[in-house]
Amino acid sequence: MTTTPRYRCPVDSETVAVDASAPWCCPRCGGPWDLEWATAPVPLNSLRTRVNSLWRYEEALPLSAPTVSLGEGRTPLVALTATVSAKLDFLMPTLSFKDRGAVMLAELARRLAPRRVIADSSGNAGTAVAAYCARAGLPCSVYVPGATSPKKIEQIRAHGADLELVEGDREATARAARKAADRPGVFYASHVHNPYFLHGTKTYVYELWEEHGGSLPEVIVVPVGNGTLLLGASLAIEELYAHGLIPERPALYAVQAAAVSPLAAAFHAGAADLLPETPTAPTLAEGIAIPRPPRARQILAAVRASGGSFLTVTEDEIREAQRDLAARGLFVESTGVACWAAVRAGALGDRTAVVPLCGAGAKTGMAR
Structure with missing residues (x-):
């Protein structure tokens, strides 16, 4: 491994330098990049004197000394039951966990100085990229499906991004953005294809490790659409374990809407990859309604390697979980309640676990 980050394809091992001329995907197979780069151990005992944001884990981050930070990270951890806690990532600057990765993409783009930044999203990632590009003074275009929540659309526009509403589903939106990303002078701030996003989301687990005094819960539960939080969590777990900072790896439990x-x-x-066809239906969990995630093989392998599993939740369970959390004082969007919906009835037994509450309820309102 190198101390100078390079893009590396996990399929065919193609590598390229991280610079303004780098393609947004592997030129051989068209797949997403990983990052070839070596981290150093994060010294737990020195963290108390560091900046109060995710940038405190500097040894684990491929970028340092940011100028675009909005103070992201360090979100609260609160108990829901005797064994299950919730991390309140909906209290991020743009009200979702996507800020963890978006700040990395915007900081990288600022250094590469493109003519324009392009992103595609079901809402929250696009909002986060728009906000951090505004902070960095970068022109930005965000592609979203036409059926995206009006409040998310309003938030993207408020940050000054050019909004591109695409007829069709999330897959059609991604295709439109990728076509635009092939133009000269464009930086594709893809939370799926660019691994800098994953090295931002992994700080979720570094914060859990710090908050637990140098340990992790037995189970980490994450919602999965494109898998950016799960893969970031897996990165952090492997880094912490490799550096001898945790004695064993927790199990990763991934949650999807049954629809x-x-x-x-x-x-x-x-199966090691997606099945040829899996039926889909409309779901309240729009943020994880991804029928063909590009990093599917990596996601499946990470869950299996951890000894974890997949859980699914129905639309009624999503509604009930959102009402239950609201009654506890936590107003969370319908996608963001999926993990609590999956475990609130005791699916994990008496194991200790943390669920993320990923997006604020103000983004979508109460599910009907």
């Missing part, structure tokens, strides 16, 4: 659950179907079928 759009291609990864859960593949996992329970014992």
Whole structure:
């Protein structure tokens, strides 16, 4: 491994330098990049004197000394039951966990100085990229499906991004953005294809490790659409374990809406990749309604390697979980309640676990 980050394809091992001329995907197979780069151990005892944001874990981050930070990270951890706690990532600057990765993409883009930044999203990632590009003074275009929540659309526009509403589903939106990303002078701030995003989301687990005094819960539960939080969590766990900072790895439990659950179907079928076809239906969990996630093989492998599993939740369970959390003082969007919906009835037994509450309820309102 190198101390100078390079893009590396996990399929064919193609590598390229991280610079303004780098393609947004592997030129051989068209797949997403990983980052070839070596971290150093984060010294737990010195953290108390560091900046109060995710940038405190500097040894684990491929960028340092940011100028675009909005103070992201360091979100509260609160108990829901005797064994399950919730991390309140909806209290981020743009009200979702996507700020963890978006700040990395915007900081990288600022250093590469493109003519324009382009992103595609079901809402929250696009909002986060728009906000951090505004902070960095970068022109930005965000592609979203036409059916995206009006409040998310309003938030993207408020940050000054050019909004591109795409007819069709999330897949059609991604295709439109990728076509635009091939133009000269464009930086594709893809939370799926660019691994800097994953090295931002991994700080979620570094914060859990710090908050638990140098340990982790037995189970980490994450919602999965494109898998950016799960893969970031897996990165952090492997880094902490490799540096001898945790004695054992926690199990990763991935949650999907039953209506759009291609990864859960593949996992329970014992497949290493997505099945040829998995039926889908409309779901309240728009943020994880991804029928063909590009990093599917990595997601499935990470869950299996951890000894974890996939859980699915129905639309009624999503509604009930959102009402339950609201009654506890936590107003969370319908996608963001999926993990609590999956475990609130005791699916994990008496194991200790943390669920993320990923997006604020003000983004979508109460599910009907």
